[in-house]
Amino acid sequence: MSTYAVEATDLVKIFGKERAVDGISLQVPKGIVYGFLGPNGAGKTTTIRMLATLLKPNEGHAKVMGYDLTQEADKVRHSISLTGQFASVDEELSGRENLIFIGRLVGYSRKQAKQRADELLQAFQLEDAAKRQVKKYSGGMRRRIDIAASIVTSPELLFLDEPTTGLDPRSRNQVWDIVRALVKNGTTVFLTTQYLEEADQLADLIGVIDRGKLIAEGTSKELKASIGAGSLTVHFDDLDELKKAQNIFVSRFEQQPDINEQDISLTIMIKEHAKAAKAIGELANTNVQIKDFSMSQPSLDEVFLTLTGNVPDHEGGDSSNE
Amino acid sequence: MNKPSTIEEVLTNRTRPKSPTAIQASATFAWRALLRIRYVPEQLFDVTIFPIIFLLMFTYLFGGAISGSTGEYLNFVLPGILVMTVSMITMYTGLDLNKDIEKGVFDRFRSLPIWQPSVLVGALLVDTLRYLIASTIMVTLGYILGFRPEAGFSGVIMGVAILLLFSFSLSWIWTMLGIIVRSEKALMGISMMFLFPLTFLSSVFVDPSTMPNWLQRFVDINPITFVVDAVRTLIHGTEANGDVMIVIYISIALIVIFGPLTMYFFKNK
Ligand SMILES: Nc1ncnc2c1ncn2[C@@H]1O[C@H](COP(=O)(O)OP(=O)(O)OP(=O)(O)O)[C@@H](O)[C@H]1O
Ligand SMILES: [Mg+2]
Numbered sequence: 001m002s003t004y005a006v007e008a009t010d011l012v013k014i015f016g017k018e019r020a021v022d023g024i025s026l027q028v029p030k031g032i033v034y035g036f037l038g039p040n041g042a043g044k045t046t047t048i049r050m051l052a053t054l055l056k057p058n059e060g061h062a063k064v065m066g067y068d069l070t071q072e073a074d075k076v077r078h079s080i081s082l083t084g085q086f087a088s089v090d091e092e093l094s095g096r097e098n099l100i101f102i103g104r105l106v107g108y109s110r111k112q113a114k115q116r117a118d119e120l121l122q123a124f125q126l127e128d129a130a131k132r133q134v135k136k137y138s139g140g141m142r143r144r145i146d147i148a149a150s151i152v153t154s155p156e157l158l159f160l161d162e163p164t165t166g167l168d169p170r171s172r173n174q175v176w177d178i179v180r181a182l183v184k185n186g187t188t189v190f191l192t193t194q195y196l197e198e199a200d201q202l203a204d205l206i207g208v209i210d211r212g213k214l215i216a217e218g219t220s221k222e223l224k225a226s227i228g229a230g231s232l233t234v235h236f237d238d239l240d241e242l243k244k245a246q247n248i249f250v251s252r253f254e255q256q257p258d259i260n261e262q263d264i265s266l267t268i269m270i271k272e273h274a275k276a277a278k279a280i281g282e283l284a285n286t287n288v289q290i291k292d293f294s295m296s297q298p299s300l301d302e303v304f305l306t307l308t309g310n311v312p313d314h315e316g317g318d319s320s321n322e
Numbered sequence: 323m324n325k326p327s328t329i330e331e332v333l334t335n336r337t338r339p340k341s342p343t344a345i346q347a348s349a350t351f352a353w354r355a356l357l358r359i360r361y362v363p364e365q366l367f368d369v370t371i372f373p374i375i376f377l378l379m380f381t382y383l384f385g386g387a388i389s390g391s392t393g394e395y396l397n398f399v400l401p402g403i404l405v406m407t408v409s410m411i412t413m414y415t416g417l418d419l420n421k422d423i424e425k426g427v428f429d430r431f432r433s434l435p436i437w438q439p440s441v442l443v444g445a446l447l448v449d450t451l452r453y454l455i456a457s458t459i460m461v462t463l464g465y466i467l468g469f470r471p472e473a474g475f476s477g478v479i480m481g482v483a484i485l486l487l488f489s490f491s492l493s494w495i496w497t498m499l500g501i502i503v504r505s506e507k508a509l510m511g512i513s514m515m516f517l518f519p520l521t522f523l524s525s526v527f528v529d530p531s532t533m534p535n536w537l538q539r540f541v542d543i544n545p546i547t548f549v550v551d552a553v554r555t556l557i558h559g560t561e562a563n564g565d566v567m568i569v570i571y572i573s574i575a576l577i578v579i580f581g582p583l584t585m586y587f588f589k590n591k
Contacts, residue, residue: 053432074435077433077434077435078338080433081433082430084426084429084430085426087425088426088429090354090358091425091427092357092358092361092362093354093357093358101350102430102434104346104350104353105347105350105434106338106341106434106435107340107341107342112339123328123331123332133361151332153337153339154333177329181333182329184330185334187333
């Protein structure tokens with residue numbers, strides 16, 4: 001038995017003249033969360049659709065759960081589940097009807113399908129909305145029913161295409177908890193995201209994709225080592241304090257912070273969080289008056305800036321989940 | 323079983339039942355289509371309003387002019403407009419599918435280990451039910467207006483049955499177009515372009531022997547003419563000619579050609 005959930009070699013997908021996926025090779029070990037990180041139009045959805053047997057690659061080949069993607073498509077379908085980026089259940093039907101419907105399609109009897117639907121609705125806290133049409137659901141409920149529909153029978157490999165785009169932090173956390181529970185139970189999760197934070201929180205292994213190419217791969221620790229932990233921004237009451245702080249930062253960290261005179265603030269890139277704490281302590285020790293300070297994760301743009309030397313051009317449609 | 327389930331618990335269920343048979347899967351998709359009608363009953367407008375308008379219009383507008391009396395014309399024309407109306411309605415099958423397929427849910431269907439054509443077969447079966455509703459409305463309304471089938475009730479049933487077979491087969495063309503054509507408007511245009519000449523230049527309204535020669539030649543090879551003649555034969559019990567068999571052959575041919583083509587485009591979309 002293969003130890004990999006996905007083994008892809010040089011996958012290429014061409015739409016017209018565009019190489020939407022341009023030679024991607026992946027090895028995703030079983031039992032982990034693989035985070036596929038990239039901006040709009042990078043080729044995330046196209047890659048997933050190929051791996052889920054929906055699109056034929058123009059070049060390259062892949063094995064999914066040990067089965068050949070093209071030769072054994074039916075066996076692949078037996079082991080996977082797909083939660084697409086957009087409407088992945090029937091919006092006209094109620095949540096319960098959708099789950100019963102999928103239950104019937106995977107082969108449950110009517111009674112089993114109903115029972116399974118009710119279990120899932122309860123587990124995903126959707127009982128109150130069970131009889132409501134999915135098009136009347138909130139964004140977070142939508143995503144939960146989408147995922148519930150994907151685990152009517154627990155798949156060995158679950159594809160989640162941008163499961164949290166457009167969700168508020170609370171709903172996002174719920175989805176994250178679901179993903180963690182899935183992995184704990186042995187499902188391999190392949191998810192795409194545009195947020196570094198999400199990949200950082202969930203993924204054991206992160207692949208960064210841009211313009212159809214895999215430009216970096218590693219654990220979040222490894223990627224961060226090359227990108228840095230983020231930035232520290234400090235606000236001051238007046239420009240004098242700002243100047244004092246700037247001098248301290250330059251002498252201690254051998255790094256020139258970005259100065260914003262309008263906001264009376266400075267921003268500095270840091271490698272690790274401990275360094276940030278130290279910097280704040282340093283300012284306090286030398287009696288520099290701080291108004292407030294904040295830390296921020298590196299943005300996807302910063303990741304790309306570091307990895308490719310340029311910020312991705314945000315082409316290729318929007319990703320909002322309306 | 324009323325204990326609260328958590329996500330962890332619902333995940334422990336790893337047994338995967340056997341995939342449904344082709345028939346079970348098709349029936350499940352048909353069930354989905356029926357549920358959708360329950361939520362959006364307006365979907366049935368085309369199969370209710372259309373037949374009523376057509377029947378009233380042709381009976382009273384043209385009846386007197388063409389046959390001298392509306393009653394006599396109704397007996398002649400009802401099987402014709404029945405075929406015309408139901409053939410026209412088949413077009414909506416493609417339009418609905420076209421709208422439906424734009425949404426992501428088809429990706430899920432296609433990633434399931436099921437007999438893939440069941441997605442479409444299920445929808446078409448329910449559409450055939452819609453054609454049946456349209457037929458029933460027309461025959462009933464016709465009866466109220468004075469239509470009298472000479473072969474009685476059983477003749478009507480046989481006539482409608484052959485019409486449903488033909489419509490189901492014809493739907494595969496629209497289904498295929500529904501998959502390849504991008505916009506709903508374009509699809510509507512293409513469908514009309516075929517359906518209008520085919521239904522009007524046929525034996526629906528008048529006996530082809532009253533037409534000029536060149537037109538007769540087209541009308542005689544028009545599949546709709548065969549269907550109209552077959553339905554008329556069955557409903558009025560006139561001498562059985564080969565029309566019924568020909569319609570069966572046409573229907574099989576349509577399925578054999580457009581079924582696999584549709585599936586090809588569906589899989590490679
Ligand atoms: N069916 C298609 N026909 C033509 N071009 C396509 C098709 N699907 C995707 N593309 C193009 O391929 C490129 C990659 O698209 P893809 O949807 O895979 O990106 P993505 O990473 O999922 O982006 P997003 O974050 O916006 O979802 C885009 O430029 C897109 O326009
Ligand atoms: Mg996408």
